[in-house]
Amino acid sequence: MDTNTNFIIDIIEDDLKNGRHTHVHTRFPPEPNGCLHIGSAKAIWINWSTAKRYHGTFNLRFDDTNPVKEDDSFVRSIEEDLSWLIGGLPNGGIFYGSDYFEKCYEFALKLIDQGDAFVCDLTAEEMKEHRGTLTQVGKESPYRNRSIAENRDLFERMRAGEFPDGAKTLRAKIDMSAPNMNMRDPAIYRIVRAHHHRQGDKWCIYPLYDYAHPIQDALERITHSLCSIEFENHRPLYDWVVQKIGFDFPPHQYEFARLNVTHTVMSKRYLRELVETGVVSGWDDPRMPTLSGLRRRGYTPSALFDFIQRAGVAKNYSLVDIRLLEHCMREELGRTALRRVAIYQPIKVRIANYPADKTEMFSLPNNPEDANAGTRAVPFSQCLWIDAADFMEDAPNKFFRLKPDGEVRLMGAYIIRCTEVVKRSDGSIEELICTADLETGNGMPTDGRKVKGTIHWLSADAAVDATLRLFDNLFTLENLGDMPADKNYGDYLNPDSLQVFDNAKIEPALQDAAVGERFQFVRNGYFCKDVDSTTEKPVFNRIVALKDTFKL
RNA sequence: UGGGGUGUAGCCAAGUCGGUAAGGCACCAGACUUUGACUCUGGCAUUCGUAGGUUCGAGUCCUGCCACCCCAGCCA
Numbered sequence: 014m015d016t017n018t019n020f021i022i023d024i025i026e027d028d029l030k031n032g033r034h035t036h037v038h039t040r041f042p043p044e045p046n047g048c049l050h051i052g053s054a055k056a057i058w059i060n061w062s063t064a065k066r067y068h069g070t071f072n073l074r075f076d077d078t079n080p081v082k083e084d085d086s087f088v089r090s091i092e093e094d095l096s097w098l099i100g101g102l103p104n105g106g107i108f109y110g111s112d113y114f115e116k117c118y119e120f121a122l123k124l125i126d127q128g129d130a131f132v133c134d135l136t137a138e139e140m141k142e143h144r145g146t147l148t149q150v151g152k153e154s155p156y157r158n159r160s161i162a163e164n165r166d167l168f169e170r171m172r173a174g175e176f177p178d179g180a181k182t183l184r185a186k187i188d189m190s191a192p193n194m195n196m197r198d199p200a201i202y203r204i205v206r207a208h209h210h211r212q213g214d215k216w217c218i219y220p221l222y223d224y225a226h227p228i229q230d231a232l233e234r235i236t237h238s239l240c241s242i243e244f245e246n247h248r249p250l251y252d253w254v255v256q257k258i259g260f261d262f263p264p265h266q267y268e269f270a271r272l273n274v275t276h277t278v279m280s281k282r283y284l285r286e287l288v289e290t291g292v293v294s295g296w297d298d299p300r301m302p303t304l305s306g307l308r309r310r311g312y313t314p315s316a317l318f319d320f321i322q323r324a325g326v327a328k329n330y331s332l333v334d335i336r337l338l339e340h341c342m343r344e345e346l347g348r349t350a351l352r353r354v355a356i357y358q359p360i361k362v363r364i365a366n367y368p369a370d371k372t373e374m375f376s377l378p379n380n381p382e383d384a385n386a387g388t389r390a391v392p393f394s395q396c397l398w399i400d401a402a403d404f405m406e407d408a409p410n411k412f413f414r415l416k417p418d419g420e421v422r423l424m425g426a427y428i429i430r431c432t433e434v435v436k437r438s439d440g441s442i443e444e445l446i447c448t449a450d451l452e453t454g455n456g457m458p459t460d461g462r463k464v465k466g467t468i469h470w471l472s473a474d475a476a477v478d479a480t481l482r483l484f485d486n487l488f489t490l491e492n493l494g495d496m497p498a499d500k501n502y503g504d505y506l507n508p509d510s511l512q513v514f515d516n517a518k519i520e521p522a523l524q525d526a527a528v529g530e531r532f533q534f535v536r537n538g539y540f541c542k543d544v545d546s547t548t549e550k551p552v553f554n555r556i557v558a559l560k561d562t563f564k565l
Numbered sequence: 566u567g568g569g570g571u572g573u574a575g576c577c578a579a580g581u582c583g584g585u586a587a588g589g590c591a592c593c594a595g596a597c598u599u600u601g602a603c604u605c606u607g608g609c610a611u612u613c614g615u616a617g618g619u620u621c622g623a624g625u626c627c628u629g630c631c632a633c634c635c636c637a638g639c640c641a
Contacts, residue, residue, distance in 0.1 A: 136639095468600090
């Protein structure tokens with residue numbers, strides 16, 4: 014049984030069963046006024062995966078009806094991010110709402126001819142006064158009863174550019190006393206002289222969302238128009254437009270709750286502010302919850318979709334724990350990422366009973382969870398690096414790593430015992446003198462004694478310097494002015510959440526890794542190779558830490 | 566306040582014609598382990614916002630109440 018269902022799937026199953034539809038056609042309709050983020054990924058996933066499930070069609074459609082906010086650069090970035098996410102182009106194609114402007118205009122004429130729309134001369138303020146309030150009905154516009162001929166003439170002249178910006182609107186004639194504010198004779202066309210990123214200066218009147226969107230859906234033969242819950246109040250207007258124009262294949266709108274994630278800012282406005290004020294290096298800064306940021310950070314589309322699917326599709330307001338995302342990412346990377354060694358804060362270890370001029374190779378598995386991943390040869394020599402976190406001078410019993418006179422396994426190699434702690438004059442550790450159990454090699458002790466701890470290591474001769482960057486949260490910054498302390502925006506004020514290790518040591522082979530390759534740095538987490546945007550040097554971004562159950 | 570939507574564990578979320586609360590994350594305990602990872606095993610809602618009602622039986626039906634979200638752009 015397929016347990017991966019939701020209420021939208023139920024609706025579609027029902028439509029298919031009852032013959033209301035024989036084919037499923039969905040769409041993702043972003044406005045090109047910003048970059049896609051993890052919240053957009055939910056809308057993409059719902060529309061795309063639903064179409065896919067029924068071997069249907071999925072369109073990408075730019076909802077570009079507001080020329081003042083939109084930009085071609087966002088069109089390109091959205092195309093790129095969407096293709097990355099769904100692994101290719103949408104099978105239905107890529108469309109632009111603005112390409113239907115001529116159709117929208119013709120339909121507006123039709124509404125006028127039917128007596129369902131009128132040209133209104135009220136100013137924005139006057140219209141607001143006339144609209145009434147939540148508890149008070151609105152007043153009808155004095156221009157509401159103009160003749161069809163006059164409305165037609167005026168609307169044609171609006172298009173022709175005879176009136177200044179904002180001087181007139183075309184309004185749907187519905188009901189000024191409707192309890193749903195959206196039905197109180199909403200404006201469906203406005204006059205704006207602005208350069209459109211795609212249509213240029215061809216138009217000076219632009220249709221509004223509530224009018225344009227159902228037309229776009231209908232023209233593309235969308236069967237199920239899936240959008241987020243704040244449009245629920247708009248559905249009666251959506252249906253009104255579809256019905257008045259009289260489409261043969263009327264689309265229907267269904268709503269789902271948007272995605273909120275703990276510690277993560279999801280508002281385009283604030284993301285834009287971060288970019289514009291230079292708090293982050295750009296929309297694709299690896300701390301950003303944008304798709305480009307997540308991609309750079311090392312997140313995979315499959316983990317993102319797995320997360321969205323597991324979080325579920327419903328209508329409740331929800332704030333999903335980011336640890337679910339991290340779990341999904343770990344689960345995938347645990348299976349697929351190659352194991353490598355990286356050491357954040359190196360401490361030198363000298364094996365006193367190991368020849369200074371000797372180097373031997375130990376074979377370590379590339380992924381113990383995947384035998385097909387093979388092994389790699391790692392050099393071992395007298396001087397090694399281990400991580401500062403793996404040594405403690407006054408260690409409690411439960412500390413299973415290296416301590417004075419204690420034994421520990423060097424992963425895949427010898428068991429060593431720390432015999433001496435050499436310190437500098439300032440008290441810091443210069444090096445640890447150890448002896449290795451050379452007889453047992455990388456096997457078990459012959460006398461049956463237990464060595465509980467295993468630590469990772471690197472030959473000091475072979476190790477390479479590297480920069481490692483650790484992000485605690487997807488998105489962090491020090492200060493963002495008036496950002497509201499609302500649960501929607503998460504607890505983003507975490508100045509300690511970016512740690513940079515500039516003197517980390519890594520395996521030599523990692524130098525040649527390609528940007529975008531993902532690794533598990535043993536015991537330290539999953540990392541993705543990246544290039545620092547300012548220094549242009551290779552860095553490793555931590556995608557997600559390993560689960561830490563370290564207890565003393 | 567008028568309208569619309571939603572309330573099931575710390576966080577998400579299934580719950581079909583009313584039949585005796587899925588699953589995941591998180592957490593806790595234990596086993597295993599040459600990554601304190603992974604894996605495995607066990608635990609984790611006498612109760613579904615709340616108060617009543619109908620019924621042999623209610624998360625599911627009825628009534629009242631409460632809480633939260635959305636709507637008064639010529640934004641989407």
